[in-house]
Amino acid sequence: MSTLNEIGKRAKETSFVLGKLSTTDKNAALKKAADKLISESERILEANRLDLEAAEANGVKGSLLDRLTLDNERIESMANGLLELINLEDPVGEVLSMKKRPNDLVIGQKRVPLGVVGIIYEARPNVTVDGFGLCLKTGNAVILKGGKEAINSNIAIIDIIQESLEESGIPRDAVQLIKSTDRQSTTELMKLTEYLDVLIPRGGSGLIKAVVENSTVPVIETGAGNCHVYIDSHADVSKAIPIVVNAKTQRPGVCNAIEHVLIHNDKLEESALEIYKALSEKGVEVRGDERFRAYAKDAVEATEDDWKTEYLDYIISIKTVDSFDEAVSHINAHSTKHSESIITEDYSSAQRFLDEIDSAAVYVNASTRFTDGSEFGFGAEIGISTQKLHARGPMGLKELTSTKYIIYGNGQIRG
Amino acid sequence: MSTLNEIGKRAKETSFVLGKLSTTDKNAALKKAADKLISESERILEANRLDLEAAEANGVKGSLLDRLTLDNERIESMANGLLELINLEDPVGEVLSMKKRPNDLVIGQKRVPLGVVGIIYEARPNVTVDGFGLCLKTGNAVILKGGKEAINSNIAIIDIIQESLEESGIPRDAVQLIKSTDRQSTTELMKLTEYLDVLIPRGGSGLIKAVVENSTVPVIETGAGNCHVYIDSHADVSKAIPIVVNAKTQRPGVCNAIEHVLIHNDKLEESALEIYKALSEKGVEVRGDERFRAYAKDAVEATEDDWKTEYLDYIISIKTVDSFDEAVSHINAHSTKHSESIITEDYSSAQRFLDEIDSAAVYVNASTRFTDGSEFGFGAEIGISTQKLHARGPMGLKELTSTKYIIYGNGQIRG
Numbered sequence: 001m002s003t004l005n006e007i008g009k010r011a012k013e014t015s016f017v018l019g020k021l022s023t024t025d026k027n028a029a030l031k032k033a034a035d036k037l038i039s040e041s042e043r044i045l046e047a048n049r050l051d052l053e054a055a056e057a058n059g060v061k062g063s064l065l066d067r068l069t070l071d072n073e074r075i076e077s078m079a080n081g082l083l084e085l086i087n088l089e090d091p092v093g094e095v096l097s098m099k100k101r102p103n104d105l106v107i108g109q110k111r112v113p114l115g116v117v118g119i120i121y122e123a124r125p126n127v128t129v130d131g132f133g134l135c136l137k138t139g140n141a142v143i144l145k146g147g148k149e150a151i152n153s154n155i156a157i158i159d160i161i162q163e164s165l166e167e168s169g170i171p172r173d174a175v176q177l178i179k180s181t182d183r184q185s186t187t188e189l190m191k192l193t194e195y196l197d198v199l200i201p202r203g204g205s206g207l208i209k210a211v212v213e214n215s216t217v218p219v220i221e222t223g224a225g226n227c228h229v230y231i232d233s234h235a236d237v238s239k240a241i242p243i244v245v246n247a248k249t250q251r252p253g254v255c256n257a258i259e260h261v262l263i264h265n266d267k268l269e270e271s272a273l274e275i276y277k278a279l280s281e282k283g284v285e286v287r288g289d290e291r292f293r294a295y296a297k298d299a300v301e302a303t304e305d306d307w308k309t310e311y312l313d314y315i316i317s318i319k320t321v322d323s324f325d326e327a328v329s330h331i332n333a334h335s336t337k338h339s340e341s342i343i344t345e346d347y348s349s350a351q352r353f354l355d356e357i358d359s360a361a362v363y364v365n366a367s368t369r370f371t372d373g374s375e376f377g378f379g380a381e382i383g384i385s386t387q388k389l390h391a392r393g394p395m396g397l398k399e400l401t402s403t404k405y406i407i408y409g410n411g412q413i414r415g
Numbered sequence: 416m417s418t419l420n421e422i423g424k425r426a427k428e429t430s431f432v433l434g435k436l437s438t439t440d441k442n443a444a445l446k447k448a449a450d451k452l453i454s455e456s457e458r459i460l461e462a463n464r465l466d467l468e469a470a471e472a473n474g475v476k477g478s479l480l481d482r483l484t485l486d487n488e489r490i491e492s493m494a495n496g497l498l499e500l501i502n503l504e505d506p507v508g509e510v511l512s513m514k515k516r517p518n519d520l521v522i523g524q525k526r527v528p529l530g531v532v533g534i535i536y537e538a539r540p541n542v543t544v545d546g547f548g549l550c551l552k553t554g555n556a557v558i559l560k561g562g563k564e565a566i567n568s569n570i571a572i573i574d575i576i577q578e579s580l581e582e583s584g585i586p587r588d589a590v591q592l593i594k595s596t597d598r599q600s601t602t603e604l605m606k607l608t609e610y611l612d613v614l615i616p617r618g619g620s621g622l623i624k625a626v627v628e629n630s631t632v633p634v635i636e637t638g639a640g641n642c643h644v645y646i647d648s649h650a651d652v653s654k655a656i657p658i659v660v661n662a663k664t665q666r667p668g669v670c671n672a673i674e675h676v677l678i679h680n681d682k683l684e685e686s687a688l689e690i691y692k693a694l695s696e697k698g699v700e701v702r703g704d705e706r707f708r709a710y711a712k713d714a715v716e717a718t719e720d721d722w723k724t725e726y727l728d729y730i731i732s733i734k735t736v737d738s739f740d741e742a743v744s745h746i747n748a749h750s751t752k753h754s755e756s757i758i759t760e761d762y763s764s765a766q767r768f769l770d771e772i773d774s775a776a777v778y779v780n781a782s783t784r785f786t787d788g789s790e791f792g793f794g795a796e797i798g799i800s801t802q803k804l805h806a807r808g809p810m811g812l813k814e815l816t817s818t819k820y821i822i823y824g825n826g827q828i829r830g
Contacts, residue, residue: 016747020770075563099792105781107791114803115773116734193627197803212608216628218804239826240698246828333430341824354821355435358530366520366824375829376522376820377514388529388612388817389633390805402803405791409756411654414790 004188007176008195011116011141014173018139019113021170023090027139029168030086033136034079036164037129037157047156048125055123055149063253067124068150081380085137088379091398092139111401115137116196118189118213122203122390123147128154132161132175134382138400141174143196147203148181157180190215197402202383205310219400220307220391222383225255225338226310227368230327230353233264234346237271237328239365241278243343244312246367249282253312255384256339256361256371258285261318262327263292267322267358272296275318284314291320307334324349328356335359339368360386360393419603420559422591423610426531429588430556433720434730436585438505441552444583445501447515448551449494451579452544452572456490461758462571463540470538470564478668482539483565493544496795500684501554503794506538506813507554521823526816528554533604535626537618543569547576547590549797553815556589558611561605562618563596570594573766605630612817620725635806635814639799640670640753641725644785645768648679649761652686654780656693656754658758668727670799671754671776671786675722676733677742678707683735687711690733699729706735722749741765750774752801754783775801775808 037044048070055065091111098108111229117140119131128146135142146154154177162172178185190199190377193216201211205224210221227246232250263271268291279286287302299318306317307330314315331340341363342353350364361371371394373381378396385391391399452459463485470480506526513523532555536542543561548555561569569592577587593600605614608631616626620639626632644662646655662673680684683706691711694701702717714733721732722745736742746755754777759770765779776786786809788796793811800806806814 016771016773034565098779101790101792105785105790109808213631218633218802220804236826240531242828243826246702250829356431358431361822362819363822366822366827367829369829370520370822370827371820375516377516387633389635392817393524393820402807404774405776405786405808407776407778407781407785408765409779412781413657413659413783414665414784 003180004178004185004192006193007143007178008116008192010173011176013114013145013197014171015075015113015139017171018141018174019092019115021139025168025170026090026139027086029136029165029170030082030133031138032168032394033132033161033164035083036160037075037082040160041072043071043160044153044156045070047152050152051150054060055271058164060149064123064149067122068153070125070153074126074343078126081126081130082414084381085133085380086377088137088397090137091401096403099202103412104410105412108406108408109403110406112400112404114400114402116141116143116195116402118145118192118196118199118217120145120186120189120201120203120207121147122207123149125150125153125157127202128177129161131382132158134380134397134400136174138397140400141176143176143178143189145178145186151179151181176400187214190217193217200383218393220383220385221387222385223255224310224386225257226260226308226334226336226338227256227258228260228262228331228335229258229368230262230321230331230340230342231267231271232324232327232344232346232349233266234349235264235267235271235343236345237274239415240271240343241274243341243365243367244275245282247341247369248279248284248316249314250367250369252314256368257312258341258368259309259311259316260334261316262321262330263318264324264327265291265320265322267309268295279316282314284316284402287317292318292402310336324352328353332356338384339363339371341366341368360384362374373407418595419593419600419607420610422593423531423607425588426556426558426591426638427610429586429605430528430530430554432586433554433556433589434503434530434819436554440583440585441505441554442501442701444551444580444585445497445548447583448547448579449497449629450577451575452490452494452497455575456487459490459568459571460487462567465567466565475564479538479564480538481566484539485568489541493541494784496541497548500548500795503552503812505552506816511818518827519825520827523821523823524818525821527819528785529815529817531556531558531610533558533560533607533611533614533632534560534561535560535601535604535614535616535618535622537622538564540565540568540572542617543572543592544576545798549795549812549815551589553812555774555815556591558591558593558604560593560601562668565594566594586733602629605632608632612746615798621688635798635810636802637800638670638674639725640752641675641723641749641751641800642671642753643675643677643746643750644673645677645736645746645755645757646682646686647739647742647759647764648681649764650679650682650758651760652682652689654663655686655758656689658756658780658782660693662695662756662784663694663731664729665782665784671783672727673756673783674724674726674731674748675691677733677736677745678733679739679742680706680737683707686731694731697729699731702730702732704734707733719739725751726782739767743768747771747773753799754778754786756781756783775799777829790820
């Protein structure tokens with residue numbers, strides 16, 4: 001039996017224990033883990049220094065290096081993330097419906113943990129703590145496979161958490177880290193159907209695509225966001241401009257930032273140059289089609305490739321459309337079905353956009369940057385699903401559960 | 416572009432039209448399709464004769480031949496299935512929640528169609544009609560790939576349904592049949608991630624396994640049922656026997672029939688011989704472990720392989736356990752997580768069984784044969800999910816939908 005099979009087997013066995021834990025016990029364990037991350041933070045920082053030295057030696061730079069870097073403040077923030085979970089409602093055990101059938105069978109549908117969750121992610125040690133906390137609160141065992149650049153930090157974090165679990169009387173295998181950093185173990189994890197109930201990739205589109213294509217375990221696809229704002233012929237341009245600027249520049253590297261603006265021809269004269277100026281002032285490279293550039297002469301020429309591109313950077317492309325229908329078709333054909341917004345004062349345009357755009361989150365007169373668990377009021381988030389099965393949009397604790405039917409009989413047989 | 420890509424593209428385009436249809440229009444189309452299946456039944460029977468001739472020439476026999484065979488009564492029953500859908504509530508458009516956030520954004524979660532559903536199934540023409548009806552009612556486009564033995568029947572049925580859709584003013588591509596009967600087209604369908612939102616295999620465990628292992632499209636795993644009844648130390652044996660007999664023999668070839676009985680040692684003397692006799696009288700081959708055979712001396716010796724086997728036949732295997740915990744561990748280790756039942760008069764045993772058994776439907780004092788959509792009151796069923804993502808247990812109309820977030824703003828930007 002391979003190491004990964006053993007990890008899977010232990011996770012499955014532990015999941016039965018976790019599924020029976022009371023909310024009180026889970027919350028106490030979250031508190032103990034948070035406390036221990038703080039009291040043992042020097043162990044984490046020491047391990048993190050090893051990762052940082054190796055990363056620098058390998059030429060890792062920029063945001064990847066930044067995400068890998070831990071300090072006392074970031075460890076405190078991870079610990080606080082665990083403490084915040086304590087106040088959230090435990091979804092496990094909720095009975096969604098309970099009905100009596102004509103034959104007196106009473107059939108209820110009850111929320112239960114998924115069982116064993118696998119998370120594959122990049123070199124972000126905060127996801128290690130986050131994944132543990134979300135899964136423990138929902139009674140799931142979790143197997144983590146983090147980016148190899150963070151391996152020492154992850155090992156230290158998981159050691160500390162497992163020690164805290166033992167102190168709480170909870171099996172340490174509630175969270176397991178795959179310590180092997182080769183691709184082979186990732187491949188094996190994606191085939192671990194016997195033990196894994198779901199696999200969640202968290203990271204860039206390359207990682208997500210690889211998991212979707214190779215996993216035989218059910219996957220929740222998260223993430224990629226080729227998002228749009230459409231400025232309708234009935235738009236209030238004074239609302240449109242701050243929304244476009246916010247959706248592009250408030251944090252350009254995240255999935256719910258916009259990459260494209262569609263402007264109805266009727267509003268082009270009124271808005272094009274102003275939008276160009278507002279974005280340029282924020283350091284955004286503005287690319288536009290011919291009609292847009294007739295007003296914003298300094299804009300770069302946009303090509304067909306632009307409409308498909310998720311820049312995740314200070315770049316935007318702007319297209320002119322002649323009708324509402326053209327805007328909807330363009331978005332449905334080019335978006336990654338994440339978040340889109342219409343700017344309009346027209347009732348029918350607003351309602352039709354909400355109906356006809358095939359994305360996880362569809363907005364009227366607001367920035368797409370609101371698509372996340374905390375802004376939606378979920379308190380915590382495991383990712384943003386861009387698929388339609390199981391969960392769509394920001395996923396909170398409920399999305400880490402399944403249901404089972406519980407049936408109370410008194411001797412019923414089927415005729 | 417391959418034929419299958421074209422089919423996928425047309426299905427996706429059509430799905431946007433279907434998603435906007437009113438319930439009234441969908442119901443009218445179901446009525447017209449049902450009527451036309453009856454009025455054009457001779458075309459179906461003629462095509463079916465071709466299939467039956469080919470099947471007989473190829474030596475197809477028994478239940479496979481029976482399922483392939485159509486007559487006026489069976490066509491009427493398929494048409495009635497469509498009419499019954501008319502009376503069911505349309506899940507599309509339901510708003511599951513709508514909340515105002517502190518920044519005045521109003522965030523709602525609305526039920527929407529999945530989009531494009533693929534169904535891969537065996538030579539059962541009734542699934543062709545069923546799949547069409549369930550998907551139309553839920554606003555989904557559907558691509559069907561049926562068993563090759565039924566190809567002529569399926570072509571005739573789909574031609575008639577597509578004609579009825581045209582008469583109803585609905586695009587005929589709402590339902591498309593893959594007419595190629597080779598495996599290549601099945602393989603292509605399983606990779607059609609660009610257009611398919613979900614793939615549902617309906618059939619035996621070989622088909623389901625092949626789809627789960629090869630599909631890159633999200634799959635809902637249905638079906639296989641290695642189901643158990645556990646006779647607890649506190650069982651009322653007078654309830655246990657009819658339940659065991661019903662769960663095994665009322666229809667042995669279906670997934671919710673039981674394959675195994677576990678008997679607590681304390682109840683063995685009271686129940687073993689009686690159970691053996693009751694099952695034998697119904698023509699069931701009873702296999703038992705040593706302790707069971709001490710009472711039922713004519714029973715066949717059960718081997719380790721028996722506990723893993725879904726017989727789907729008049730065979731059962733019976734094992735003695737020494738404790739409640741042993742029963743639960745055995746079931747969780749050997750079941751396919753479909754349906755299991757405990758026979759007990761003890762409150763704690765009942766509650767613990769409902770909690771600890773990791774199956775889609777868990778019963779107290781009732782036959783497992785109730786696990787299906789009509790018995791659960793759903794009115795229609797697309798299959799029984801044995802996975803934990805998206806849907807678990809019998810799947811009705813709601814399980815053919817997804818959700819989207821709709822957000823009403825008035826200029827909100829993120830700070």
